[in-house]
Amino acid sequence: MNTLSLAARDSATMLRRNLLHARRYPSLTLNLLFTPIMLLLLFVFIFGDTMSAGIGGGDRSAYIAYIVPGLLLMTIGSTVVGTSVSVANDMAEGIIARFRTMAIHRGSVIVGHVVGSVVQSVASVVLVGAVAVAIGFRATDATLLEWFAAFGLLVLFATALTWIAVGLGLISPNAEAASNNAMPLILMPLLSSAFVPVEAMPGWIQPIAQYQPFTPAIETLRGLLLGSEIGDNGWLAVAWCVGLAVAGYIWSTARFNRDPR
Amino acid sequence: MTTPAIAANRLRKSYGDKAVLDGVDLTVAEGTVFSLLGPNGAGKTTTVKILSTLISPGPDSGEIRVAGHDLATDPQAVRAAIGVTGQFSAVDGLITGEENMLLMADLHHLPRREGRRVAADLLERFDLVAAAKKPASTYSGGMKRRLDIAMTLVGDPRIIFLDEPTTGLDPRSRHNMWQIIRGLVADGVTVFLTTQYLEEADQLADRIAVLNDGGIAAEGTAEELKRLIPGGHVRLRFTDPAAYRGAAAALGAAVRDEEALALNVPSDGGQRDLHSILDRLHAASVEADELTVHTPDLDDVFFALTGGGVPQQPQQSEQPTEAVR
Numbered sequence: 253m254n255t256l257s258l259a260a261r262d263s264a265t266m267l268r269r270n271l272l273h274a275r276r277y278p279s280l281t282l283n284l285l286f287t288p289i290m291l292l293l294l295f296v297f298i299f300g301d302t303m304s305a306g307i308g309g310g311d312r313s314a315y316i317a318y319i320v321p322g323l324l325l326m327t328i329g330s331t332v333v334g335t336s337v338s339v340a341n342d343m344a345e346g347i348i349a350r351f352r353t354m355a356i357h358r359g360s361v362i363v364g365h366v367v368g369s370v371v372q373s374v375a376s377v378v379l380v381g382a383v384a385v386a387i388g389f390r391a392t393d394a395t396l397l398e399w400f401a402a403f404g405l406l407v408l409f410a411t412a413l414t415w416i417a418v419g420l421g422l423i424s425p426n427a428e429a430a431s432n433n434a435m436p437l438i439l440m441p442l443l444s445s446a447f448v449p450v451e452a453m454p455g456w457i458q459p460i461a462q463y464q465p466f467t468p469a470i471e472t473l474r475g476l477l478l479g480s481e482i483g484d485n486g487w488l489a490v491a492w493c494v495g496l497a498v499a500g501y502i503w504s505t506a507r508f509n510r511d512p513r
Numbered sequence: 514m515t516t517p518a519i520a521a522n523r524l525r526k527s528y529g530d531k532a533v534l535d536g537v538d539l540t541v542a543e544g545t546v547f548s549l550l551g552p553n554g555a556g557k558t559t560t561v562k563i564l565s566t567l568i569s570p571g572p573d574s575g576e577i578r579v580a581g582h583d584l585a586t587d588p589q590a591v592r593a594a595i596g597v598t599g600q601f602s603a604v605d606g607l608i609t610g611e612e613n614m615l616l617m618a619d620l621h622h623l624p625r626r627e628g629r630r631v632a633a634d635l636l637e638r639f640d641l642v643a644a645a646k647k648p649a650s651t652y653s654g655g656m657k658r659r660l661d662i663a664m665t666l667v668g669d670p671r672i673i674f675l676d677e678p679t680t681g682l683d684p685r686s687r688h689n690m691w692q693i694i695r696g697l698v699a700d701g702v703t704v705f706l707t708t709q710y711l712e713e714a715d716q717l718a719d720r721i722a723v724l725n726d727g728g729i730a731a732e733g734t735a736e737e738l739k740r741l742i743p744g745g746h747v748r749l750r751f752t753d754p755a756a757y758r759g760a761a762a763a764l765g766a767a768v769r770d771e772e773a774l775a776l777n778v779p780s781d782g783g784q785r786d787l788h789s790i791l792d793r794l795h796a797a798s799v800e801a802d803e804l805t806v807h808t809p810d811l812d813d814v815f816f817a818l819t820g821g822g823v824p825q826q827p828q829q830s831e832q833p834t835e836a837v838r
Contacts, residue, residue, distance in 0.1 A: 351620075354620055
């Protein structure tokens, strides 16, 4: 068997293992879903009237439309925290040492985690999206092509964040540390255009909020689903995703190839 | 002569400026059981980790060949030939025993049908059929260890590393494990076994190396090692210090163990010898509270080689069950 098909086969085996874990122990993933869904309901039904007045009028449904793209990306951030935790847990397991002494494709352990995490992220996004639709989110003006592009962006964003999350999991000695280390991935959306426009923030924070990875991705998703102006945000979002994915890949692989502790 | 299963030259490894292994040479012939014996921290696990490609050897190590392949240039070929059961269980606790076995079959690229057959056979052989559908995290220590070895055997390895396979097991599980290891050897597999139990090495190993302080203190068959140190003794223990002193005076040649109020009298353990000791005690009107005959065993070798003489060592009193057998 050549190297590539060996890599693909072993990675598929590792993916099956990770999906089996997720299916058997869904509580971690479901807990992490709780945050974005709760925030969605909180912002729409509790703060909704005030917030929609703040972003320039309109009723509560206008604010639902505003907030959903950000929350979908936040869902990804929240799901990959689970990835950090499960990678850290996994690395503490003796079975990883066994994998390292077997004649398998070395990277397959990590690739299995990454693909599993992207699959879980997409499933979570679909669930949160369903809740959003149930409370009145509509993106009926988007063309089929725009839907595909939006889906592609979500997958790309999930891949980028996952590679970073895997790296964070690998440097964490245990699950608690992994959860703490990955916390910025949940908090970053709060400092983006997810809940309020960047222009409504204090001047000194605006450059950070404007150019951090979440804002361009949110603005692009908004543009694709709701027809707002995308501008430079499309390229910025793709550049951030590719950059984070490559950096996370190099970091995680180097980390995993080191002698274990 | 055939190629040895394992040939390691000047194995070195240090963490920071602490040398864990300081130039260890090992040769293991194919189809034999080789036991690496040593106290905690002697470097047994580090040796297994290096030979099984888990960690890299120190840069100043010599050539290391496992199953005829160079560890440095062809680690994948080494991995294809070996199986490893580490000290801490290498099973996936979140999935069932059967799923663990099928995972191994997939990673060895067995066709699905054959993978199922191999998994079922091994579960049967290691008495895990009843527990096969339960998560491995619910298994007892002995069951986990059996599953661990069953997983190691999926790829039909020619060389198996077992790092303290019986540590923490109850006596029954330990004897089961010994049977398993004997079965492996009968199939022609080479076994590299580390243990801190001398009896285990004595029972199983063709050759034994005593590792101490990062170096091989002695190597040979169990018989050869036992011949390295002087013979046995009779151990007399007292509760009354006066009786102890009286006996010590009557038995001039005894080695004294003041703390334990015990005397070790060099002896071959024969009837004549015992008679003479008892006669001398009787003549001095002292009575020992306990008398044990101690023939030389690996314990003596172990304690002699890993620091100090036999009776004076405090660890002797910490491990009474090991010493009296």
